[in-house]
Amino acid sequence: MMEVKALLKLIHNEWIKYFNRLSTYIMLGMIVGLFLLMTFFIITFGSGVDMKKExxxxxxxxxxxxxxxxxxxxxxxxxxxxxxxxxxxxxxxxxxxxxxxxxxxxxxxxxxxPAINNVFDNLLSTTNIINFVIIMVTVIVSSMMSREHQQGTIKLLLIRPASRAKIFFSKWLTSLLIALTFTVFTYLISGLVGLLTGKMNPSSKHAVLNMMEGKYHMENFWPYFFQIFLNDLLYVIIFATIAYVLSVLFKNTAISLGVTIGLLFFSGLITSFIAGKTDLVKFIWPANWSLNQYMDYLGAPPIDDMTYWFSLVYNIIALIITLGIGYIVFKKRDVAD
Incomplete structure (x- = not known):
């Protein structure tokens, strides 16, 4: 019990540290601003079809x-x-x-x-800006450990009674909380904007367009939506973990941030290139990052024989291995210099 309390206290300290910074709230404000900007363009540049007809x-x-x-x-x-x-x-x-x-x-x-501009479609479209959320989370998490080294506070941190394991995992768990907070906040703002500017759906049955086939299929909205939300949350957690472990390995915020953002934007190109050469593409991590590729609304996996459960298990194993590498390095690293 004492061990858990000590870990929770460390997580609380890390949480307070990052949510006492103005920059964190500026980033949350940028998410709100993005939704307001998109809404403005939708309202201003209409399609010539009544978007709110019920x-x-x-x-x-x-x-x-x-x-x-x-x-x-x-x-x-x-x-x-x-x-x-x-x-x-x-x-x-x-x-x-x-x-x-x-x-x-x-x-x-x-x-x-429902009307064309409806709450359900607004919520589903939130996944299209999840990369923007990942950037915000990465900016915060990439300095989680590297800042301690760059400011020299790592030594003060390690002379505390808390073990290195508690320090390492408390920062990682804080990273997950930040990922959860930003993801939930984004979807809440999306839902709020949808309620204020769109029309509520008349039933829980919702037509979803298969982007690849150009055909609609009917879904029970809430189970479908929550699966997309959880897929997006795992996607953000993956990048938060990568950014955190890189900050441990390199002790440099710029490297951690740059590499993580690079992976975010170029992994798709790399995956597509490898998929064109071999079916072994399914065994590289970037090909499995986004579980929403198995939702008809959002495209398709690189090759046909990939499955949702294969990618889910792959992601969990890869996260454990990545986290394990970071912990081993942190535990054995000499910070006397």
């Missing part, structure tokens, strides 16, 4: 009438001379080409369709 109890007739009208509008635009097209025409064509099959799918499934 249907009454007589929705089947209304949807059928809308499909007929939209098809006629699309046919008229298709006949128009492309040289005379305005930007609004191009936007409207794209919107109609997406909205007609969406409404038809809901009609075929006998489910009342």
């Amino acid at each position: 249907y009454s109890d007589d929705w089947k007739q209304e949807v059928s009438a809308d499909i007929k009208k939209m098809s006629a509008d699309l046919e008229t635009l298709d006949k128009k001379d492309e040289n005379k097209f305005s930007q609004e025409d191009f936007s409207k064509i794209a919107a109609l080409q997406q909205e007609i099959p969406r409404l038809q799918f809901y009609l075929d499934k006998n489910v009342k369709p």
Whole structure:
């Protein structure tokens, strides 16, 4: 019990240290600003289709009438001379080409369709900015241990009664809490903005577009959403752990931050290149980072025979190995210099 209390106290101290800094709240504010900016662009540059239209109890007739009208509008635009097209025409064509099959799918499934700008779609779209959240978390976590070395406080830290294991894992657990806080905060802001600017969905059944096939499929929204959220949380945790371990290995914030951000932006290119050469790509960690690649809404894995559970287990094992390497180095490192 005393060991657990000591560990919790160290975590609390680390938490206070980072959430007493103005920079942490500036980063949280940047997330809010990003959502407000995206909302502004959506409202300002509309597609020419009513984004907030809701249907009454007589929705089947209304949807059928809308499909007929939209098809006629699309046919008229298709006949128009492309040289005379305005930007609004191009936007409207794209919107109609997406909205007609969406409404038809809901009609075929006998489910009342929500407005185009709805809360559920706003929540699902949050995953598209998860890389931005990872950058924020990485900026904080990459200095978790390296700052102690650069400021010379590592010696003061190690002369405390707490063991090196407690110090190492308390900082890592704090990294996980930061990852959780930023991820939850992002989704909460997304939901709040969705409630304020969009329309609530009439049912828990929600049409999700398969990006690869261009077809819709019906999902029970909340289980589907929570799976995406947990996948994103694991994704952020992976990068938080990488950044933290690199800060332990190199004792340098710039290296830890630079390498982690580099992995974030270039791992996709590396994975795609290797996938084009060999199916062994499934055994490299970056190919398994994002479990949302198994959700139809967000693309597909590099090769067909990869599975959700394979990547999940791979990620857990890789995290344990990465953390183990960091701990061994930290435990044996001589900081007398």
